[in-house]
Amino acid sequence: MELKIDESILKAYGLTHQNIHIQQIGSGHINGTYLLTKQTTAEKFVLQYINTNVFTHPQAIADNIQAVADFLKQQFPAYLFPAPTLTVGGENMAVCEGAYWRLSPFVDGTVALDTLSSPKQAYEAARQFAKLSRLLNDFDSSNLKATIDGFHDLQLRFSQFQVALAQTSEKLKSQASEEIQAAIDHQHILTTYQEIRQQLPDRVMHHDTKISNVLLDKNTYEGVCVIDLDTLMPGKFISDLGDMMRTYLCEFSENETDLSKIVIREEYFSAMIKGYLSEMGDILTSAEKKVILFSGKYMMYMQALRFLTDFLNGSIYYPIHHPGQNLDRTKNQFKLLSDLVNKEEELQQLIDANL
Numbered sequence: 001m002e003l004k005i006d007e008s009i010l011k012a013y014g015l016t017h018q019n020i021h022i023q024q025i026g027s028g029h030i031n032g033t034y035l036l037t038k039q040t041t042a043e044k045f046v047l048q049y050i051n052t053n054v055f056t057h058p059q060a061i062a063d064n065i066q067a068v069a070d071f072l073k074q075q076f077p078a079y080l081f082p083a084p085t086l087t088v089g090g091e092n093m094a095v096c097e098g099a100y101w102r103l104s105p106f107v108d109g110t111v112a113l114d115t116l117s118s119p120k121q122a123y124e125a126a127r128q129f130a131k132l133s134r135l136l137n138d139f140d141s142s143n144l145k146a147t148i149d150g151f152h153d154l155q156l157r158f159s160q161f162q163v164a165l166a167q168t169s170e171k172l173k174s175q176a177s178e179e180i181q182a183a184i185d186h187q188h189i190l191t192t193y194q195e196i197r198q199q200l201p202d203r204v205m206h207h208d209t210k211i212s213n214v215l216l217d218k219n220t221y222e223g224v225c226v227i228d229l230d231t232l233m234p235g236k237f238i239s240d241l242g243d244m245m246r247t248y249l250c251e252f253s254e255n256e257t258d259l260s261k262i263v264i265r266e267e268y269f270s271a272m273i274k275g276y277l278s279e280m281g282d283i284l285t286s287a288e289k290k291v292i293l294f295s296g297k298y299m300m301y302m303q304a305l306r307f308l309t310d311f312l313n314g315s316i317y318y319p320i321h322h323p324g325q326n327l328d329r330t331k332n333q334f335k336l337l338s339d340l341v342n343k344e345e346e347l348q349q350l351i352d353a354n355l
């Protein structure tokens with residue numbers, strides 16, 4: 001799809017429509033992503049606009065990435081961290097009619113996958129996200145700002161669910177009655193979160209560790225680097241590891257409606273844990289090691305709550321293709337959570353074998 005991107009955005013990066021081919025890429029819910037190819041040299045860039053309804057502090061994104069990029073460049077110069085390119089005027093974003101854009105180099109010879117088709121991919125992806133956590137272990141995360149306030153605060157997500165429940169229509173409430181009950185029945189996950197969160201150190205977290213946010217070598221599928229740095233901010237390790245469990249372990253995505261297909265693949269779990277611990281095994285504290293499996297429950301439950309809350313609010317956050325889609329996504333995430341709980345003992349053994 002060819003899209004009209006304002007000339008002034010391209011100009012800010014020394015480009016023009018005349019010599020650029022534009023293609024929309026990516027499958028994220030929030031930001032628009034485009035691949036730009038220079039017709040003369042075939043040089044490629046990724047252009048992305050920041051959705052300021054969601055990211056209300058776009059400058060915080062740019063500042064966080066800059067601070068982390070500076071640290072990594074100094075401490076680990078060989079590490080590939082695809083920070084955005086500066087504009088011709090030296091700014092870290094281009095602003096046009098109140099919209100914020102940034103351009104990043106396209107990393108040649110890589111692919112971003114939408115789904116995983118081998119445990120090795122789970123190993124490589126988990127390793128890349130864990131490597132970023134390891135390299136930033138000595139970076140003081142309090143130097144970073146929240147790019148979305150309370151983003152992975154489960155208490156806040158539960159409160160938002162309660163507000164939505166109180167305000168929604170009788171019709172939506174009755175359609176979602178089973179999922180509302182499931183949200184309440186799983187409240188013990190929130191209780192555990194409240195008990196442990198103070199024991200877990202603050203770290204720099206990526207906060208969106210899905211498979212399409214890691215670039216793999218297109219031939220060998222070896223991990224190359226992580227991308228999509230908008231939610232790089234202080235957090236707890238359960239965010240990144242938990243979101244990998246949420247998105248790597250099932251063959252089908254959160255959009256799958258046939259719940260019999262929502263099943264956790266143990267061999268992917270094992271590979272993901274091995275990849276993660278190959279970088280973070282010596283760095284995690286004993287308090288963190290105890291809640292490795294819990295991280296999956298935490299993220300699956302939080303995503304179920306977020307989809308359910310959005311459904312009750314009339315689907316104003318996550319784009320949908322049919323009216324009940326956020327409710328379907330909620331069911332999907334609760335099924336994934338229940339499969340994780342059913343397999344808890346064997347999965348914990350796989351963790352213990354690697355610690």
Ligand code: GN1
Nearest residue numbers: 027028029030031054148208254303
């Ligand atoms: C959103 O835009 P995307 O798809 O990368 C969301 C994530 C959710 C994800 C669920 C800023 O991410 O937190 O896990 O949808 N990002 C934001 O698919 O809300």
Ligand code: MG
Nearest residue numbers: 028030208228
């Ligand atoms: Mg994202």
